[in-house]
Amino acid sequence: MSSPQTILLDHGSGGLASQQLISSLFLKYLDHPVLAALEDSAVIPNGPGRLALTTDSYVVDPLFFPGGDIGSLAVHGTINDLAMRGARPLGLTLGLILEEGLEMAVLERVIASVARATRESGVPILTGDTKVVPRGKADKLFINTSGVGLVADEIELSSRLARPGDRIILSGTMGDHGLTIMACRAGLALGGCLRSDSMALHRMVAALLAGLKTGSVHVLRDPTRGGVATVLGEIGAAAGCSVEIDESALPLRPEVRGGCELLGLDPLYLANEGKLLAVVAPEVADAALELLRAQEGGGESAIIGTMGHGRAAQVTMRTMIGGTRIITPLHGEPLPRIC
Amino acid sequence: MKYVDEFRDQALARDLAAALDRTMTRPRRIMEVCGTHTMAVFRTGLRSLLPEGLELVSGPGCPVCVTSAAHVDAFLSLAGRPGVILATFGDLVRVPGSDGTSLAHARSQGARIEVVYSPMDGLALARSHPAQTVVFLGVGFETTTPGVAATVRLAQEEGLNNFFVFVTQKLMPPPLMALFGDPAQTIDGLLCPGHVSAIIGSDAYRPLVDRYHLPCVVGGFEPVDILQALLLLVRQFEEGRAEVENAYTRVVSRAGNCQAQALVAEVFEPVDMEWRGLGVIPGSGLQLRTPYRAHDAQEALAVEVPLAEEVRGCLCGRILQGRARPPACPLFGLRCTPATPIGPCMVSSEGTCAAYYNYSPSALNRAI
Numbered sequence: 001m002s003s004p005q006t007i008l009l010d011h012g013s014g015g016l017a018s019q020q021l022i023s024s025l026f027l028k029y030l031d032h033p034v035l036a037a038l039e040d041s042a043v044i045p046n047g048p049g050r051l052a053l054t055t056d057s058y059v060v061d062p063l064f065f066p067g068g069d070i071g072s073l074a075v076h077g078t079i080n081d082l083a084m085r086g087a088r089p090l091g092l093t094l095g096l097i098l099e100e101g102l103e104m105a106v107l108e109r110v111i112a113s114v115a116r117a118t119r120e121s122g123v124p125i126l127t128g129d130t131k132v133v134p135r136g137k138a139d140k141l142f143i144n145t146s147g148v149g150l151v152a153d154e155i156e157l158s159s160r161l162a163r164p165g166d167r168i169i170l171s172g173t174m175g176d177h178g179l180t181i182m183a184c185r186a187g188l189a190l191g192g193c194l195r196s197d198s199m200a201l202h203r204m205v206a207a208l209l210a211g212l213k214t215g216s217v218h219v220l221r222d223p224t225r226g227g228v229a230t231v232l233g234e235i236g237a238a239a240g241c242s243v244e245i246d247e248s249a250l251p252l253r254p255e256v257r258g259g260c261e262l263l264g265l266d267p268l269y270l271a272n273e274g275k276l277l278a279v280v281a282p283e284v285a286d287a288a289l290e291l292l293r294a295q296e297g298g299g300e301s302a303i304i305g306t307m308g309h310g311r312a313a314q315v316t317m318r319t320m321i322g323g324t325r326i327i328t329p330l331h332g333e334p335l336p337r338i339c
Numbered sequence: 340m341k342y343v344d345e346f347r348d349q350a351l352a353r354d355l356a357a358a359l360d361r362t363m364t365r366p367r368r369i370m371e372v373c374g375t376h377t378m379a380v381f382r383t384g385l386r387s388l389l390p391e392g393l394e395l396v397s398g399p400g401c402p403v404c405v406t407s408a409a410h411v412d413a414f415l416s417l418a419g420r421p422g423v424i425l426a427t428f429g430d431l432v433r434v435p436g437s438d439g440t441s442l443a444h445a446r447s448q449g450a451r452i453e454v455v456y457s458p459m460d461g462l463a464l465a466r467s468h469p470a471q472t473v474v475f476l477g478v479g480f481e482t483t484t485p486g487v488a489a490t491v492r493l494a495q496e497e498g499l500n501n502f503f504v505f506v507t508q509k510l511m512p513p514p515l516m517a518l519f520g521d522p523a524q525t526i527d528g529l530l531c532p533g534h535v536s537a538i539i540g541s542d543a544y545r546p547l548v549d550r551y552h553l554p555c556v557v558g559g560f561e562p563v564d565i566l567q568a569l570l571l572l573v574r575q576f577e578e579g580r581a582e583v584e585n586a587y588t589r590v591v592s593r594a595g596n597c598q599a600q601a602l603v604a605e606v607f608e609p610v611d612m613e614w615r616g617l618g619v620i621p622g623s624g625l626q627l628r629t630p631y632r633a634h635d636a637q638e639a640l641a642v643e644v645p646l647a648e649e650v651r652g653c654l655c656g657r658i659l660q661g662r663a664r665p666p667a668c669p670l671f672g673l674r675c676t677p678a679t680p681i682g683p684c685m686v687s688s689e690g691t692c693a694a695y696y697n698y699s700p701s702a703l704n705r706a707i
Contacts, residue, residue, distance in 0.1 A: 186456055254340055261343065263456070266382070321352035321562045323384025328677075328697050 007102040012132030021130065025108060029115035032124040034091070042126035044090055047150050052087035054078060055146040063110065063141060065184045067176070067196030068273070070143055071113030076200045076273060077224070078147040079123050083202040084220045084276065086157045086209060087149030091126035092118070095144035100135040110141060121200040123147075154214050159238035161218040166307040167285035168243070169278040171204065171292050172197065172300040173251045174228055178270025179259045188263075193255050197297070199274035204295040211291040212284050219279035222272070226330045229268035231277055232305075232315045233329045242310030245327070247319045251300045269330045279307060346561030347383070355566035356388040362573050366392030368525060369572055370661050372515065373532030374401030374687065375560055381694040383562040393569070396661040397694070399514050399617060400532050402479045403430040403687035405659060407613040409647040410507050411436035414476055417505065417642055418442060418450035424468060426461035427476040429454045430687045433680060437647035441686075458483075458490035458504070465494070465502035474636045477506045482534040484508045484625065485599035488606035491627065491634050503636035506626055509612055511535045512543055513623035518660060519551045526661055528554035528572040530565070533587045540595025541585045552581040559587040606631055615683055616656025655682035658691050665695040672696060 010017035027036055034042045058074040068076075075092065082089045094114065098107065118124055176197040183194055201222065209217060219239075223231040228250075236243045252267055260267050274297055280288045285303055292301035310316075315327040371377055377397045380386055386395065399405050415436050418425050425442065432442045432454060446452045451471075455461055461475035477487050487504060494502040511532060518524060531544055536557045544555040554575035558568030568586040575581060585591055605628070612624025627635045636642055653675070654668035665671045665684070675681040677693050684690035 186454075188456065257340060257343075261340075317384070319382075319384035320347045320349065321383055321385065321388065322349045323387040323562075325382060325384040325387075326697070 005104050007098045007100060007132055009100050009132050012130055025111055029111045030125045034126045049150040049152045052082050052085050052149040052151050054081040058143040062184050065180055065196055068198035069113050071110040072117040073198050074143040074145045075114055075117035076198050078145040079121055079200040079202050080222045082147045082149035083205040084222055085151060086155035087151045089123040089147055089149040089202055091124050093146040094125045094128035096130045097138050097142040098132045099138040099140050100132055102140055157220050159219050159235045162235050162239035162241055162279045162307050164241050164307050164309045165282050166218055166279045167282050167303050168305040169288055169301055170304045171276045171298045173253045175256045175267035175270030177273040179256050197272055197274035199297050201276050204298055207295055208291050212288060216281040216284040221277045223277055225271050227269040229327045230329045233313055237313035240312045242308040243315040244308045245305030245317050247317050249302050249304045251302050346563040351563050352566055355570055359570050359573055360390040362577055363390055367527045367576055368394045368396055369528050369530055370396045370398045370526045371530040372398040372400040377691055377694045379560045385562050397691035398661055399659045401687050401690050403434055404683040404690045405614045406478050407615045408437040409644050412647050413642050413644045415445055417474055418445040422471050424451045424464055424471050424473045426453050426455045426464055431476060431478055434683055434686045458487045462490050462494055462502055465499050472501055474503045474505055477504045477508050480509055480511050480535050481538040484603050488602045491606050491631050494634055495631060503634050503639055505636040508625040510623050513620050514617055517620050519547060519553055527576055530568050531555050531557040533559045536591045538596050538599050540593050541583050541591055542593045544583045548581050548583055554581045556584045557587050557591050616659040650681050653682040655684045658684055665692040
């Protein structure tokens with residue numbers, strides 16, 4: 001029997017077709033022994049430290065975009081959520097919701113990308129699940145990944161721990177992912193060099209934490225949806241501090257800047273999928289910057305601001321021309337302007 | 340980035356701000372007509388550099404903000420019809436109609452609403468969906484109207500009889516004439532919209548100078564452009580002159596874009612138009628001329644524009660006339676925020692209320 005070219009409801013039935021999908025596609029790409037055992041749950045060896053647990057669902061449209069796809073994003077995003085608490089990721093779950101009629105080739109391309117991302121990051125898929133819903137009840141393909149990791153006892157990272165005087169470091173350029181997706185959706189050709197920055201950050205985090213005195217890194221956050229602006233506000237709110245940033249210090253690719261100028265978007269609010277914000281004690285700021293710049297994907301790291309004594313959660317920016325402006329959290333989806 | 344960085348130069352901005360300070364001898368009020376100016380002023384933190392006595396007042400130049408609740412209600416009624424795809428610029432999606440619902444609500448109820456970046460994208464939708472009725476929501480000023488005109492002409496040439504435009508196109512000079520015809524007006528001068536002027540030319544403001552002795556300066560949108568325009572205005576005030584001056588010569592000429600003007604004149608004719616907060620202003624809008632009327636959504640699809648009341652307590656109307664500032668509104672920052680906009684000035688990122696809310700710490704602190 002030749003395998004069908006599209007996803008059928010049968011593939012989610014739990015019967016023969018499901019088994020065939022698992023063996024011919026999932027295990028072909030994702031071959032970790034714990035997953036291959038096909039048990040009801042993954043049992044993994046524990047170590048010293050505390051468990052970190054996170055989950056995220058991925059519904060990005062389009063499924064494939066320059067610099068990544070829904071598969072790699074689902075791996076990177078969840079690894080990054082673990083890494084932001086200082087956890088060493090142990091493994092991920094992979095939950096798929098497929099729309100009936102999805103081309104098998106599309107699914108295969110996504111799973112191959114999941115496999116590549118797990119291989120490159122060294123974080124395996126340990127267990128998974130697939131459901132198929134009738135055509136029109138989902139948009140092609142949704143993914144949920146949960147991640148589990150271990151946090152060493154001496155590591156304590158939390159937005160609450162930011163203190164006035166702390167320096168804020170951004171690990172590279174803003175808005176690459178968000179603008180890439182918007183440009184894809186709108187069919188805009190913005191110079192052609194726009195790429196999502198999607199990447200796993202756990203190695204960058206490990207290097208940062210290993211290179212600095214314990215306790216000198218206070219906060220790590222990945223500025224995904226809502227962008228740098230929204231996350232800075234959240235850190236300020238949790239810590240009871242104000243946040244002051246400097247526009248001229250913000251790393252920005254020329255093509256992202258140009259695209260934002262054209263569409264009336266503010267890169268501070270655009271999503272990033274391979275960047276982190278680190279809030280560190282002032283005395284280690286330069287060393288932290290050095291460490292981040294030495295990491296893959298961290299070459300354009302910059303100190304962008306300082307935590308302050310002002311009104312809690314208020315983010316102000318010193319603008320390019322030397323004025324000041326308040327940065328509020330994102331309201332609704334970023335919409336392009338008329339003119 | 341060329342043509343951007345040199346107009347955001349900190350030293351130049353400082354020098355211009357200092358020159359403004361030196362030149363001014365008493366407090367002045369300047370209206371920036373265009374929503375993009377309002378936003379640029381806040382976004383660049385320019386207000387914090389201006390001399391104490393120089394007040395910027397936002398005018399009726401945000402296209403979404405001046406779209407009447409009645410028009411939004413008509414858009415919503417169209418959105419509810421089967422087989423209709425609405426193509427719209429992004430800002431309009433969240434604008435509430437008279438009952439508080441917006442196109443975003445309609446979309447969640449199953450209406451097909453596509454955010455487009457150009458009216459031509461609407462035409463592409465019509466081509467790829469021949470069995471559907473595609474309506475482009477024509478909201479905007481002279482800046483976007485030539486694009487709409489070109490689109491309608493192309494639809495006509497291609498015989499695309501499933502493509503329509505809901506025309507609410509507006510003209511900038513008539514409301515300005517109406518505003519400054521009011522003897523109670525306290526604005527000293529006008530920062531004229533750069534992009535509208537690129538089409539209509541700086542001479543379009545001559546009647547304001549001739550009839551009301553109103554200083555007018557056309558300005559660009561970068562902070563240095565704006566500061567230079569403000570300085571030219573303040574010099575006119577201090578020297579008792581009233582002229583049209585152009586501080587955006589790299590884009591704007593005296594006569595404007597004659598080709599675009601001819602295209603608009605071929606496709607559109609003036610009509611009385613309702614503006615949110617300003618009421619009906621004679622000859623301030625456009626409608627399709629008879630040969631193009633087959634693409635007019637209101638006529639061809641028999642859309643009623645209902646009578647709609649504006650929200651009680653909302654000061655958008657007075658704000659658009661430069662008679663009130665957002666913090667004076669009882670809804671501002673409390674019931675009306677960018678996440679829960681009540682008036683149109685909060686919906687559009689160009690709207691005065693949104694600009695105040697998003698970029699001005701002091702205004703927000705007062706409201707809260």
